[in-house]
Amino acid sequence: MDWDKLRIFHAVADAGSLTHAGDTLHLSQSAVSRQVRALEEALGTTLFHRHARGLILTEQGELLFDATSSMVRKLDSASARIRDSEEHVFGELKVTTATGFGTLWLAPRLSKLYQKYPDLKIDLMLEERVLDLPMREADVAIRMKEPSQSDLIRRRLLNIRMRLYATQDYLDNAGTPVELSDLSKHRLICQKTDQPQVTAGLLLVQKLLSQNVMSTLTVNNYFGVLQGVLNHVGIGVLPDYLTADFPDLVRVYPDLDSDEVPVFLAYPEELRQTRRVAAFRDFILEEIQAYRRHQSETRLGDRD
Missing domain, CATH: 1.10.10.10 (Winged helix-like DNA-binding domain superfamily/Winged helix DNA-binding domain)
Structure with a gap:
């Protein structure tokens, strides 16, 4: 033919x-x-x-x-x-991840990757829909659950939890809640329960909304929730990985958090040897290691 x-x-x-x-x-x-x-x-x-x-x-x-x-x-x-050559990484790499993780954690770190590989072209696709990697809708995915598709190389990067955060200015003006019932006197910033989100975050939000919260701001992604918190609108439900980049956030209800949410890196078996994919994978693993070191140092500082 x-x-x-x-x-x-x-x-x-x-x-x-x-x-x-x-x-x-x-x-x-x-x-x-x-x-x-x-x-x-x-x-x-x-x-x-x-x-x-x-x-x-x-x-x-x-x-x-x-x-x-x-x-x-x-x-x-x-x-x-x-x-792809052994020394030179270039061309387009299609990366997909959830909107929150992509805007709040991944995108701010990409300058380091471009410094090493200035000819790389990244197409960053931020959406909650799970793209089909074997069908090459994307080359690499970072997802908040283990991919179920076959013929994928997958690696668990870390576990995250959803927690409550506010600014000190907000707490100084509105007071710091102690009992869960105190939340009824505050404004809660979160995703709507009918919006796509990880199950652990959804269950936490449902628990909080059962406290007869007086006022809410609902946003369809964590970037919007963060902006509300940073501008002192209320107390927000956010993933804990934000504390590395926003150390001034104050955790509210230190003993309250969601179940663990696994974060996986995945890409098709056939792209294992592709230099662009390998470069991105190694970059992500280096950044995750740096994040873990920061978390360990923060926990040690809190104990002191």
């Missing part, structure tokens, strides 16, 4: 349009159409239903698109390995 025709077919199926595929391939619409028709004639079948709003794959077209998608992923992986 002619690979050029398959490549053009794949671009059309991916774009759903002859015109858009032609723009991507730098070919005219008529040239793209001729190649698709030639492929259909060679296979003796119709690959697309054609209508005014675009193209829809037939059942036979779906089968072929699955095959070409697999070929494209393998070619992309092979191309990445060929381009």
Whole structure:
């Protein structure tokens, strides 16, 4: 089967349009159409239903698109390995993680990675949806639970807990709650219980809201919760990894926290030897070690 025709077919199926595929391939619409028709004639079948709003794959077209998608992923992986050299790390790396962890912990540390590898291009995708790594929706994932997909290399990075924090200014003005029932006199900043979040955080929020809190500020990610806390709006439910970068946060209810939440690093087995992935993995592990040292030093300081 002619690979050029398959490549053009794949671009059309991916774009759903002859015109858009032609723009991507730098070919005219008529040239793209001729190649698709030639492929259909060679296979003796119709690959697309054609209508005014675009193209829809037939059942036979779906089968072929699955095959070409697999070929494209393998070619992309092979191309990445060929381009990567032992000394030079460059090219695009697609990284996905939750919005809170990505904005509050990962993004502020990336300058160190760029200092070592200035030609690296990172596409940081922050969302709660779990992207499909084997299907190459992303190259690397950092997630708040162990990935269940097969053919992944996974490593547990650390465990975090959700806790309550406020600024000293807020506590000076509103008072420091001692009993859990005292929370009814304060403003609680948290994620809504119907928002995607780790189960441990959800259970803690539900427990707190049962205290008849007088006022709340709900935000759909921890970055927003942190901004509310830093601006003295109230007491916020936040992950404990923030204490390394925001040491002035005051922990409220020191004996109250959520269950542990595991944080995992994962990437496809086929990218094990890719220099970009290896560089990112090593960078993350170094930063986690530095974070753990900071936590240990902080605990020792608290005992003194």
